[in-house]
Amino acid sequence: MPEHKKLPHLKSAALLGASSFGLLALLLVVMANSYLFYRAGPASEDTTTIIEHGAPLARVADQLIQQGLISPRASFYWTARISGAASEVRAGEYLIPARASQADILQILKQGVVLQHKLTIPEGTTSYGVTVILQSNPRLTGEIDTIPGEGTLLPETYLYSRGDDRGKLLERMNNSTFLEGLWAGYDHSLPFSTLEEAVIIASMVEEETAVPEERTLIAAVFLNRLKLGMRLQSDPTVIYGLAKGEPLGHLLRQSELDKDTPFNTYIHYGLPPGPISNPGKAALDAVFNPAGADALYFVADGSGGHVFAATLEEHNQNVVKWRKFQSEQGKD
16 A cells, blocks of 8 residues: 655644744733833832842842832843843832833933932031031031131022032032122122132021021121121120030020120120131021111110110110010020
8 A cells, every 4th residue: 555645734734833933922922011111110108229239130130029019020130131221220219109000110211310309408507407407418428627717608499319428518518609799799898809708607597596587687696787887796706616616505695795706796896707617598598688678786675686776775674574574484
């Protein structure tokens, strides 16, 4: 009997069927992975994640899994690896929105738009105080070698990122640009002739009041006194002379007003030898644009503010009222 041979077209059909099945399976895998990659993520709230420098993709994926930001791990890992995006992931601290998909997260890590933090330097903070604030911030890096000169920094709110250098952030706080803008409109009738002198006066204004509306009035008092050759008699200058920019540790004592330091404006005429703090924009502006008042004196009024007077007689009456208020409050 003749030998039977398999027909070629049957073999081809079998191969085609196997190939089609393989392609279909691959297509299903791709579709499933795509679904997992683009669907909303499992995190129910915004989450901060920190990608370290040099972290491999596997570690990044593990970290995202541990933080509950992605699921499953494989779809994120393989999509990032196959697409070449793994090499584009940037180190930094990121804020991942709630329900962010794996695609969203990968895009965030590739763009490198890291989380911005706010650091507020209160007005009137000394340069020593500013360095303490920076050194105590755990998100910043690097050391501060030298404390900047008093009055050279501009207290306000600064944006920074985790890992930023303390020294460079300190450089950003320099107030020279703002001061130059004020100097451009300088009124030559004012009793100061340099930017440093203006900063000295502003630092005293800053330390004398916490009431914004009073700054221009207190500036006027100091400027009026300078014009008349009167001693400025500012308590904060005495405190600075005693503590050298650090906290005094107690309320200023009457006996300390007689302590002779270069900064004591009860003893010395004119301005102290330098600023006693870093004044904010409002205090600096007040010195260049003081209130049109003839006041020469001010004393606390018991409400957190001050009462102003143009004559010593009126001022003494205000002092009596203040001491009566202190007595009623049980203060010495």
